[in-house]
Amino acid sequence: MKPQEASQCCGPIDDLLDAALFKALGEPTRLKLLSCLAKCGRPCSVTELTECCAVDLSVVSRHLGVLEKAGVLTATKEGRTVFYAVRYQHLTEAFRGLAKAIEGYRPKRRPAKT
Template identity: 80%
Template structure:
């Protein structure tokens, strides 16, 4: 199959390659925030997460919002404070499904004849 034909085919990989997710993960400060949250293992407030980065509160808040909208984090409001947490199970499922879809697209090797 040539690339033009392949581009017209739809499959699981098309749905799994979520531009918003990759855009959210493609920014260094957001990756650092995600890393801090994942290593911390518990929900954290914007104030706590500001300590992980060298940017101010409002910038951290905007980055966290992007990660939440992309499905990477959950946000829970308690009073006036918002706590963010990693969606571990969701991310694991998304990346496992994507890895499988990529593997399924890989051309099959032809067996060598003796």
């Protein structure tokens, strides 16, 4: 199939390639925050997460908001404090589904070298 034909047809990969998710994960500070949260294994406050990064609390808060909007994190407000947690199941299902879709497009045999 030619690239132009491939771009015109739909497949499972089209629904799984979530631009908002990849945009959210495509920023180094957000990746560091996600990594810190995942390793903590529990919900953390914005103040706690500020200790993971060399940026101000307001910047950390904005980054966490982007991750939440993309479905990577959940936010729970307790009084004036917001706690963020990784949506482990959502992320693992999203990446497993994408990996399975990509695997489905892999050529069955390799072309001969010339």
